[in-house]
Amino acid sequence: MAETDKNPRTGEGELAGRIALVTGASRGIGRGIAKKLASLGATVLVNYNGSEEKARAVAAEIVSDGGKAQCVGCDVSDFAACGSMIEEIIKEYGRVDILVNNAGVTRDNLIMRMSEEDYDRVLDTNLKGAFNTIRHLSKHFLKQRSGKIVNISSVSGVLGNAGQANYSASKAGLIGLTKSVARELASRGVCVNAVAPGFIDTDMTQALSEKAREAGVAAVPMGKMGSVEDIAETVAFLAGDRSNYITGQVICVDGGMAI
Ligand code: NAP
Numbered sequence: 001m002a003e004t005d006k007n008p009r010t011g012e013g014e015l016a017g018r019i020a021l022v023t024g025a026s027r028g029i030g031r032g033i034a035k036k037l038a039s040l041g042a043t044v045l046v047n048y049n050g051s052e053e054k055a056r057a058v059a060a061e062i063v064s065d066g067g068k069a070q071c072v073g074c075d076v077s078d079f080a081a082c083g084s085m086i087e088e089i090i091k092e093y094g095r096v097d098i099l100v101n102n103a104g105v106t107r108d109n110l111i112m113r114m115s116e117e118d119y120d121r122v123l124d125t126n127l128k129g130a131f132n133t134i135r136h137l138s139k140h141f142l143k144q145r146s147g148k149i150v151n152i153s154s155v156s157g158v159l160g161n162a163g164q165a166n167y168s169a170s171k172a173g174l175i176g177l178t179k180s181v182a183r184e185l186a187s188r189g190v191c192v193n194a195v196a197p198g199f200i201d202t203d204m205t206q207a208l209s210e211k212a213r214e215a216g217v218a219a220v221p222m223g224k225m226g227s228v229e230d231i232a233e234t235v236a237f238l239a240g241d242r243s244n245y246i247t248g249q250v251i252c253v254d255g256g257m258a259i
Contacts, residue, residue, distance in 0.1 A: 005039045005040050005041075012041055013039065013040035013041025013042075014241065014242075015041045015098070015236075015240055016040075016041030016042075017041070018041070018042040018097040018098055018239075019045070019095055020037045020043065020044050020045065020098035020099075020100065020239065021044075021045040021047060021072070021086075021089060021096050021098070021099050021133070021137075022034045022037065022044060022046060022047060022100040022102055023076050023100065023101055023102050023103035023129065023133060024047060024048070024049070024076070024103030024104060025046040025048065025055065025058060026046065026047075026048035026049075026051035026052075026054040026055035026058060027051060027054055027202070027203055028200075028202030028203055028204060028228060029102055029202055029228045029232070030047075030100070030102040030103065031054075031228065032227075032229055032231065032232040033100055033231065033232045033235045033236075034046050034058055034062065035058070035232070036232035036233065036236050037098065037100075037235075037236060038065070038069055039065065039067060040236060040240065042068075042097075042098060042239075043067075043068040043069070043070075044059075044062060044067070044068070044069045045069075045070055045071075045096075046058050046059050046070065047072050047073070047076070047085070048071065048072075049076070052071070055071045056071055059071050072085050072088070076101075076103045076125060076129030077124040077125045077129050078132070079128075079132045079135075082129075082132035082135075082136055083132075086133065086136040086140075087136075090140060095140065096137055096140060097144075097146065097147060097148065098147070098148045098150070099133055099134065099137055099149045100149075100150045100151075100152070100235060100239070101129065101130035101150070101174075103129050104125060104154075104170075104204075105121065105122055105125045106122065106207075107119075107121055107122050107166060107167075108163045108164050110162070111165045114165060114166060118166060119166045122166040122167055122170050123166060123173070125170075126173075126174065127169075127170040127173040127174055130151050130174055130177060131177065134149060134181055137149075142188050142190070145188050145189045145190075146189045146190065147185075147189070147190040148190070148239045148240075149178075149185075149191070150193055150194070150195060150238045151174045151177065151178050151192070151193070151195075152197065152231070153174045153178070153194040153196040154167070154168075154196055155196050155198045155199075155252060155254045155257045157172040157173075157174060157196060158172070158175070158250065158252065158258050159258055160172075171196070174194060175194055175196075175250055178192050178193060178194040178248065179248045182247040182248030183248065186248075191238070191243065191246060192247055193243070193247060193248065193250070193251065194249070194251070195231060195235055195238065195250075195253055196252045196258065197253050197254060198220060198226055198252065198254025198255050198257040199216040199217065199219070199225050199226065199254070199255070199257065200225060200226045200227065200228060200231060201225045201226070201227060201228075220254070220256065220257055221255060221256030221257070222255030222256050223255075224255065225255075226253060226255055230253055231253055234251055238251070
């Protein structure tokens, strides 16, 4: 844990004692979020689907930095598998305090050429995946009368984006899910918010052509890509006590793209 992340009086991070589940934490933004929450003292469950080795490396890095982490494999688009993952976590840790729905995929194409399979895959992972984890955890959050849910949306869900009808629909859907669940759980002390990243340097954007990356950066008023740390900082704020009176909000972390 970095010295600056500790309370100088208690020597503990602001998330000490909290249990956090981060989906899609084997790489990219999820990895950055997992490391940030762990640096603030949370015990982090590092969820992955295909990249088991990378997830193990993330957990090992956290532990070698003095934090606490464990890997949990599960395809978030699978309702039953999410139920089993969450049951196992509750059995072992007794609670979850922070849920970050970060797992996401793209299958970009123009609407005329988009296959049904690519539409379904993106919606099933990005939107139904968040429903699955929230659905299984909500009864625990309600019982605890506390909890923080942060859904990773996208500026594409706020503005729309040509070539990303499936992705934008999933990310706009996440905003609706966020606001509705925030209204349902607010009176029980559970906060539900969304972060909408802009153009962030990860595997997802590395996969774009040079031309598409240039066009992406050109759409950012601040003139540069964001980093995973930029997103992780905002998620950490929404996961901790400094944001206790904030719910149902969408925070764009995008260098001004959605202005
Ligand atoms: P990334 O580098 O491609 O990583 C995606 C992560 O999601 C991986 O850890 C992957 O795990 C996981 N994942 C994918 N399908 C999964 C499934 N079915 N079950 C569990 N985990 C799954 O992407 P990223 O750029 O970090 O994006 C993270 C989130 O931010 C996504 O929701 C994305 O839509 C959003 N976002 C990104 C940007 C950007 O510019 N990068 C902008 C806006 C929003 P495995 O490898 O283990 O399968």
